Amino acid sequence: MARNPAPRGTRAATLSDVARLAGVSVATASKALNGRNHVHAQTRERVLQAAAQLSFSPNSLARGLLAGRTGTVGLLTSDLVGRFSLPILMGAEDAFGAGQVSVFLCDARGDAIRERHHVRALLSRRVDGLIVVGSSTDPRPPLADSVDVPVIYAYAPSEAPDDLSIVPDNVGAGRMAVEHLIACGRTRIAHISGDRHYSAARDRVTGALAALEEAGIPLVGEVAYGTWEEGWGRAAAGMLLDRRPDVDAVLCGSDQVARGVLDTLRERGRRVPEDVAVMGFDNWEVMTTGARPRLTSVDMNLEELGRAAARTLFEALDADHAKGTRTVQCRVVVRGSTAPDA
Amino acid sequence: MARNPAPRGTRAATLSDVARLAGVSVATASKALNGRNHVHAQTRERVLQAAAQLSFSPNSLARGLLAGRTGTVGLLTSDLVGRFSLPILMGAEDAFGAGQVSVFLCDARGDAIRERHHVRALLSRRVDGLIVVGSSTDPRPPLADSVDVPVIYAYAPSEAPDDLSIVPDNVGAGRMAVEHLIACGRTRIAHISGDRHYSAARDRVTGALAALEEAGIPLVGEVAYGTWEEGWGRAAAGMLLDRRPDVDAVLCGSDQVARGVLDTLRERGRRVPEDVAVMGFDNWEVMTTGARPRLTSVDMNLEELGRAAARTLFEALDADHAKGTRTVQCRVVVRGSTAPDA
DNA sequence: GAACGAACCGAAAAGGTTTTCGGTCGCTTT
DNA sequence: AAAGCGACCGAAAACCTTTTCGGTTCGTTC
Numbered sequence: 001m002a003r004n005p006a007p008r009g010t011r012a013a014t015l016s017d018v019a020r021l022a023g024v025s026v027a028t029a030s031k032a033l034n035g036r037n038h039v040h041a042q043t044r045e046r047v048l049q050a051a052a053q054l055s056f057s058p059n060s061l062a063r064g065l066l067a068g069r070t071g072t073v074g075l076l077t078s079d080l081v082g083r084f085s086l087p088i089l090m091g092a093e094d095a096f097g098a099g100q101v102s103v104f105l106c107d108a109r110g111d112a113i114r115e116r117h118h119v120r121a122l123l124s125r126r127v128d129g130l131i132v133v134g135s136s137t138d139p140r141p142p143l144a145d146s147v148d149v150p151v152i153y154a155y156a157p158s159e160a161p162d163d164l165s166i167v168p169d170n171v172g173a174g175r176m177a178v179e180h181l182i183a184c185g186r187t188r189i190a191h192i193s194g195d196r197h198y199s200a201a202r203d204r205v206t207g208a209l210a211a212l213e214e215a216g217i218p219l220v221g222e223v224a225y226g227t228w229e230e231g232w233g234r235a236a237a238g239m240l241l242d243r244r245p246d247v248d249a250v251l252c253g254s255d256q257v258a259r260g261v262l263d264t265l266r267e268r269g270r271r272v273p274e275d276v277a278v279m280g281f282d283n284w285e286v287m288t289t290g291a292r293p294r295l296t297s298v299d300m301n302l303e304e305l306g307r308a309a310a311r312t313l314f315e316a317l318d319a320d321h322a323k324g325t326r327t328v329q330c331r332v333v334v335r336g337s338t339a340p341d342a
Numbered sequence: 343m344a345r346n347p348a349p350r351g352t353r354a355a356t357l358s359d360v361a362r363l364a365g366v367s368v369a370t371a372s373k374a375l376n377g378r379n380h381v382h383a384q385t386r387e388r389v390l391q392a393a394a395q396l397s398f399s400p401n402s403l404a405r406g407l408l409a410g411r412t413g414t415v416g417l418l419t420s421d422l423v424g425r426f427s428l429p430i431l432m433g434a435e436d437a438f439g440a441g442q443v444s445v446f447l448c449d450a451r452g453d454a455i456r457e458r459h460h461v462r463a464l465l466s467r468r469v470d471g472l473i474v475v476g477s478s479t480d481p482r483p484p485l486a487d488s489v490d491v492p493v494i495y496a497y498a499p500s501e502a503p504d505d506l507s508i509v510p511d512n513v514g515a516g517r518m519a520v521e522h523l524i525a526c527g528r529t530r531i532a533h534i535s536g537d538r539h540y541s542a543a544r545d546r547v548t549g550a551l552a553a554l555e556e557a558g559i560p561l562v563g564e565v566a567y568g569t570w571e572e573g574w575g576r577a578a579a580g581m582l583l584d585r586r587p588d589v590d591a592v593l594c595g596s597d598q599v600a601r602g603v604l605d606t607l608r609e610r611g612r613r614v615p616e617d618v619a620v621m622g623f624d625n626w627e628v629m630t631t632g633a634r635p636r637l638t639s640v641d642m643n644l645e646e647l648g649r650a651a652a653r654t655l656f657e658a659l660d661a662d663h664a665k666g667t668r669t670v671q672c673r674v675v676v677r678g679s680t681a682p683d684a
Numbered sequence: 685g686a687a688c689g690a691a692c693c694g695a696a697a698a699g700g701t702t703t704t705c706g707g708t709c710g711c712t713t714t
Numbered sequence: 715a716a717a718g719c720g721a722c723c724g725a726a727a728a729c730c731t732t733t734t735c736g737g738t739t740c741g742t743t744c
Contacts (some may be wrong), residue, residue: 012468012490014700025724030702038722055488060467061412062700065403065729072467075447080432090422093449097456102463105417105447107435114439121444125402125414126354146397148354230632256632263634286628290572290598292605357731367694372732380692404730407699 013054022050033058064126072102073313074122076115078156079135080107083284084302088133088154091306095314101128110135112144119145129313132158137167137200150316154309155302157325164316166309168300169327170200174207177251177279177298180332182211184339186249186277188220192236192261194253196225201253204281208251220247228253233260241268248276249338255280255287255297262291262337277338293336300330355396364392375400406468414444415655416464418457420498421477422449425626426644430475430496433648437656443470452477454486461487471655474500479509479542492658496651497644499667506658508651510642511669512542516549519593519621519640522674524553526681528591528619530562534578534603536595538567543595546623550593562589570595575602583610590618591680597622597629597639604633604679619680635678642672 019029024043031039032047033056050056064070075092077085089105096103104122108115122130129149134140134156142160143151150164157165181189191208194201205223212219221244226232233252237260240247250265252258258280262272270276272293280287283299305328312326361371366385373381374389375398392398406412417434419427431447438445446464450457464472471491476482476498484502485493492506499507523531533550536543547565554561563586568574575594579602582589592607594600600622604614612618614635622629625641647670654668 015702016700026701027703027724027726028722031723034702036703040722043722057462057466059407059700061403061407062729063702065401065407065700065731066702068729070403072446080435081428086423086428089447090449093422093447097448097460100463102446102448102467104414104444105431105435106439106444107432118439120399121442124399125444256628259632286598290601356729368731369694369696369733370692373693376732378733382692385692401730404699405732407701407730408732410699 012059013051013056015056015058017054018047018050018056021054022047069128070126071100072104072125072127073310074104074106074118074125074127074130075133076106076108076118076122076130077133077135078108078110078115078140080105082135084155085133085135087302088306088309091303091308092131092154092310093306094303095307095310116144119143119147123147123149128317131309131313132156133309136198137170137203138198150313152309152313152316154305161325162323164312164323165325166305166312167325167327168302168305169329170203170300171207171210172327173281173298173300173330174204174209174251175211176207176330176332177204177281178208178211178215180296180334180338181249181251181277181279182215182217184249184273184277187217188244188247189217189249189251190220190224190240190244190247191251192224192226192233192240192253192257194226194228194232194257198228201225204253220244225253226257228256230256230260230263233257233262234264235260237261237264238268241265241270250276250278252278252280255282255284255295258295258297258337259287259291262295266292273336273338273340279332279338283333288333288335291337296335296338297333298330299333301328304328354401355398357398357400359396360389360392360398363396364389411470412468413442414446414467414469415652416446416448416460416467416469416472417475418448418450418460418464418472419475419477420450420452420457420482422447424477426497427475427477429644430648430651433645433650434473434496434652435648436645437649437652458486461485461489465489465491470659473651473655474498475651478540479512479545480540492655494651494655494658496647503667504665506654506665507667508647508654509667509669510644510647511671512545512642513549513552514669515623515640515642515672516546516551516593517553518549518672518674519546519623520550520553520557522638522676522680523591523593523619523621524557524559526591526615526619529559530586530589531559531591531593532562532566532582532586532589533593534566534568534575534582534595534599536568536570536574536599540570543567546595562586568595568599570598572598572602572605575599575604576606577602579603579606580610583607583612592618592620594620594622597624597626597637600637600639600679601629601633604637608634615678615680615682621674621680625675630675630677633679638677638680639675640672641675643670646670 015026019026029047032044106118130151133154139159140156142158153165157167224236250261252261279296281298283297288295288297357368361368371389374386448460472493475496481501482498484500495507499509566578592603621638623640625639630637630639
């Protein structure tokens with residue numbers, strides 16, 4: 001039943017095979033391979049050779065069965081296709097992949113039934129922990145099943161305050177953005193936000209207004225909520241320019257909105273960044289580098305968020321883990337739309 | 343050592359626990375839970391109740407150890423961040439997730455060392471098969487280790503002709519695109535391609551030229567190779583309009599290039615699609631829907647490719663699997679840039 | 685009433701590894 | 715030379731489930 005180029009017809013070598021070939025017992029073979037002491041150097045060498053010769057690879061199932069730990073974790077996302085889960089997943093995979101941990105990936109498609117199904121499956125595979133990645137930063141209900149391994153909620157926090165959640169700092173992002181615009185000498189700042197039904201949009205507004213307040217600078221016009229799309233950015237920018245032609249900076253709810261704003265500014269003959277500075281959120285590379293000029297944006301550090309989730313899970317594996325919601329800082333990535341290219 | 347909201351302090355229930363509670367032997371409990379015959383209906387009911395009461399979940403490790411099959415597969419990508427792996431991964435996860443199979447996700451970051459590491463880890467976990475997802479459609483070297491489970495190469499085919507690969511039909515995509523433009527009544531068609539070092543770019547050119555040849559229509563100008571970026575699209579479109587102002591359709595190597603081309607056409611006062619039709623490849627939603635007008639594009643059906651890879655792996659699990667390279671058809675998604683919106 | 689058959693249940697082994705603990709052997713010390 | 719000790723090795727249990735096969739019980743039939 002073997003298939004590939006490989007050792008056709010051979011069943012995977014087992015520790016007994018190695019032991020037999022090396023002329024020792026399985027116990028000794030195990031100790032030799034795992035670097036335990038109380039095994040003669042020469043014997044160990046014989047075992048290692050035998051293992052290499054048979055290209056022995058220990059059966060993680062058996063090991064996990066015995067140890068009560070499998071070295072696996074479940075990564076449960078609700079929206080794999082969305083672009084926010086991916087960097088988080090990358091970061092987590094990164095943090096785990098370096099070590100001895102393998103990652104089960106599951107996409108629940110935002111369906112609660114499917115989610116339960118996956119949780120059950122993961123638990124039956126005896127994962128050591130779970131990371132639940134949301135598709136927006138809005139709080140989500142905790143897992144339906146009661147789970148006896150640590151669970152970390154990433155991006156979307158759990159609604160249950162006793163769960164451990166790690167989320168991006170959208171308020172801080174809004175604040176940082178405004179501070180950057182002010183640092184660029186802008187004083188007439190407008191905000192074209194995204195979809196008001198998303199806490200990400202509202203939190204960024206909160207942070208932005210707070211920073212303006214602290215600087216004693218009034219917002220130009222009202223916060224304009226709409227959608228996350230380019231078309232909204234184009235339309236909103238048109239209305240803004242009609243009503244407040246004196247605006248010298250536009251903070252946009254997302255990079256996509258910013259792209260639309262840039263288009264309208266260009267058509268209306270406004271120079272960016274000389275006349276109007278523009279910045280967005282998310283630092284989505286294809287949006288920022290394709291724009292003219294290239295777009296300054298706030299990076300939400302999602303990959304770092306994923307890594308943080310993985311690290312936190314690691315800690316929770318050994319100790320009883322902490323509770324509550326942690327945030328991950330973001331950072332401004334400056335490009336030509338707020339500061340003239342060098 | 344328990345942690346979560348769940349049954350604190352309880353070790354996961356085992357089949358023995360269920361059996362004891364139901365007052366039967368583990369053998370009977372097993373048979374009852376697995377729906378084997380030769381167990382009294384009433385007994386089965388007792389076992390099921392006991393299992394529910396203890397929220398018993400069979401240990402897949404033990405089961406896998408015994409069965410010689412784990413119901414897991416490894417998904418080895420070289421470029422998780424790239425946008426091509428993701429839909430494939432989605433499709434595969436989709437096809438597997440419906441059944442009893444769980445997916446290990448590994449990202450090798452394009453590093454051969456890391457790839458070997460991951461392959462070893464996956465084999466030690468006794469995965470039933472592997473799917474290797476490339477980051478471009480250029481052939482890649484086969485896995486370094488000899489592997490005794492089925493391997494499917496997706497997106498990037500293996501260089502070894504005896505391996506089983508599933509790739510998108512880029513030649514067909516180029517052909518389809520031209521056929522669509524011709525069907526829209528265009529006769530003076532130019533092609534601004536992408537990076538010539540990618541077989542995806544060259545294959546699409548091949549297909550496009552073949553379709554033109556068959557229709558007896560000459561290409562306007564030369565095939566313009568460049569990069570995959572918007573900036574290239576803008577620049578190339580400028581040069582094209584200078585030299586061949588009579589062009590009435592531009593086929594672009596990717597949606598990003600097409601976005602750039604659209605920008606330049608707009609600035610030069612050409613109406614799309616009335617004066618010039620434009621289309622791209624990849625059907626990347628954020629590019630196609632953000633564009634003005636919305637962009638017609640060739641969808642490479644990557645998600646279907648992922649599903650096909652999963653299905654093929656399934657087949658290969660039971661039978662000795664076939665060899666060679668299969669292609670997945672693509673499809674044209676028509677939007678406003680080639681046909682006026684309704 | 686005895687024998688037979690059917691229906692149901694349980695003991696045990698298998699799968700591969702790790703760990704504990706007891707055993708063997710050789711060397712040192714008195 | 716005997717006792718003791720240290721170094722090394724091996725037998726066996728444990729982890730949990732599935733399956734086989736032998737055993738028990740009960741009902742039925744002659």
